[in-house]
Amino acid sequence: MEMLLKLILAAFAACGLLMVLRALLEAVLLPFPGNDAVHVYYLRGGSAEAEHAIRACLHLRERRGMRGMLIFADGGLTPEAQETAELLLRREPDTALCSKAQVFDYIRQENDEVGAGTD
Numbered sequence: 771m772e773m774l775l776k777l778i779l780a781a782f783a784a785c786g787l788l789m790v791l792r793a794l795l796e797a798v799l800l801p802f803p804g805n806d807a808v809h810v811y812y813l814r815g816g817s818a819e820a821e822h823a824i825r826a827c828l829h830l831r832e833r834r835g836m837r838g839m840l841i842f843a844d845g846g847l848t849p850e851a852q853e854t855a856e857l858l859l860r861r862e863p864d865t866a867l868c869s870k871a872q873v874f875d876y877i878r879q880e881n882d883e884v885g886a887g888t889d
Contacts, residue, residue, distance in 0.1 A: 807838030
């Protein structure tokens with residue numbers, strides 16, 4: 771029995787080491803896009819779903835180095851979820867909550883401000 775526990779512990783240690791190595795490789799080899807990126811996320815559902823999605827995207831930006839504009843498009847939010855989203859995004863820079871029809875306007879506006887990169 772003791773040998774089985776040692777094998778299980780060794781397997782967990784090996785998995786942990788592999789996860790650390792994967793995170794390091796990801797950080798070095800897969801950089802996030804620059805400041806001229808625009809990320810669009812379609813929100814659906816109620817307040818809990820919208821809050822979870824928005825907080826996850828903001829977490830990526832704050833702690834994982836994601837840069838650029840975050841556009842949250844209303845793809846079927848309830849009125850309460852719309853209010854929740856507006857409250858969460860009120861003080862966040864470079865974020866927007868819009869309808870599906872307005873997404874292209876935001877992207878076009880960002881493209882005009884930053885440029886297409888062909889200058």
